[in-house]
Amino acid sequence: MSNVFFQCDGKSMQAPANTTVVEALKLNGEIVPTLCWSPGIEPCLGTCRVCTIKINGKEAAACTQTISENMIIESATDEIRDLQKAIVELLFVEGNHYCASCEKSGDCELQGLAYQMGMTHSRFPYQFTPYELDYTGVHLLLERNRCIHCKRCTDLFVDDKQRKVFSFEGKGSDTLVQMNHKYESELSDHKRKEVVDLCPVGAIIFKGKGFDRPIGTRKFDHWGDKIDV
Amino acid sequence: MSKKKVATVSLAGCFGCHMSFLDMDLELLDLIDLIQFDRSPLTDIKTFKHRVDIGLIEGGVCNDHNLHVLRDFRQHCDVLISLGECAIMGGLPAMRNDIPLSECLNEAYLGVPTAIKNSTIIPHHEDLPKILDRVYPCHELVKIDYFLTGCPPSGEVIALALKSLLRGDLTIPRELIKYD
Structure with a gap:
């Protein structure tokens, strides 16, 4: 080419x-x-x-x-770097991201990106919009407070039978991720892990599983000193 | 060189950030050669006697007394620092922000399992601070000059931040920015 x-x-x-x-x-x-x-x-x-x-x-x-x-x-350029940082700040204020109590903390791509950018706070007002959790799944918990509507789970993930398990409902600021409970209940072990890893934040997590690794051993615990943005 | 005056306070926080001060161990002895604590839970001084160089705020603003204290700090401190996640974004106390205040108070005082039917009330007295509609990050209410992330920020981060600020500008290595 x-x-x-x-x-x-x-x-x-x-x-x-x-x-x-x-x-x-x-x-x-x-x-x-x-x-x-x-x-x-x-x-x-x-x-x-x-x-x-x-x-x-x-x-x-x-x-x-x-x-x-x-x-x-x-x-x-400084202008573009600031604009990119502002977009990440907007993602933080749009959802409810309590890193200190999030199971994905340390492995969260949004958090890792904010570390890279040196984000210490958001310049935009926090919205604290209420979102409903979907805890009715058999294996997975859908924590919509943390969802950034990236569409990875809706567009990139299918189960072993090539069926889509996640979809979007609503439009604009009312958009919510939904989970097909029948398909979710039939997900194999490796597919469950795949979708949990695919979610860049802690919106799709294993049910009944909390913090499994100590601080200092997680993916983004030592990221900031490797890549400078 | 005269020591810089430092004031600290915990608003809607858990005192974890203040625990980090104590967690500095020997660093605290180095620091004490450079700074002098004024109003702070560490000294038990409850009002400002002088103008202060650096103010550290732990916790967000959940009631009108917090708001009064925060404004008092802004008025008396040359540099004001939000210390920890609660001061920066409300933190765990802000988890009530998407629930109506009346529902929170009912749940905490009337619906709680230990409530005695028909004899438990929601506390209200003119001496009690009034709970705000939600928990506010400090920088949404007053100007904040610097932010130290973490829940809590480590003693190392606080020591580095204060020492760099005493040299001129608050800088900490980017890899020390953590939100948990």
Whole structure:
């Protein structure tokens, strides 16, 4: 596949045509924060907007755009970094994220991202919107206070019979994740683990399982000193 | 060089952040050469006698007395720091924020298993602080200059933060930012 040439923060770069901007930047060693995106997801979910950058002077989510010839990208500028941080702050105030009492704390991708960005507080008012928990599942607990509506569980997860177990209900700020209880009750062990790991926050967790690893041994306990955003 | 004056208070918190002060162990002895505690649960001084250089607030604001104390701190402190998750985002006390206040009070005082039927009341007296509609993060009510995350922030983080602030600007390594 032929390469296309583009500019990022004044530097000339190249990447194979038809790759997304986020992949093109990562191929060139640029750090772009991502949350709902992970390698290989086609088409991308494009829901969290954390990878927002400027393309030809306009803000766009880097995972939703395809790299093209002579594209001019602003990615690691103070303005863009602040914008990306603001988006993460908005995710924190929209849900009810009590990290101190969350079973996913230390392994939560939203939390890890906020650590990377050096987020100490949100500049936006906390909403404290009430959300209902779904504790009627046999194996899984749906903790909607922590859901960031990334659509990983609804779009990327199927059970062993290729059936979708999770879906969205409602629109806009009323959007809620729902769980098909019949399919959930039939989930195999490895599928349960798959969906719990797929959820970037602590919205889908094992029922009857609490904290299983001490602080200091979890995924993002020592992340901040490895990657600097 | 004269010692900098430091005041601390716990609002709607659990005193865990103050426990972290004690958890500094020998660091506290280093720090005490640089700072002097003014109004604080650690000194049991309950009102401001002087203007203070640094104020540390633990806990969010859940009643009108908390609000009065927070404003008093802002008025008397040159630099004000939110210490810990409760001060920063309300923390565990803020879990009541999506429940109507009347429902919370009914559950806590009337619906509780130890309540005696027809003789238990919701406490109300002019001397008692009035509970606010919800628990507020401190920076939504007054200007906060710095934020120390953690539940609680470790003694190491508090010591590093105070020492860096005494040198000019509060900076802590990014890897020490933790929310639990």
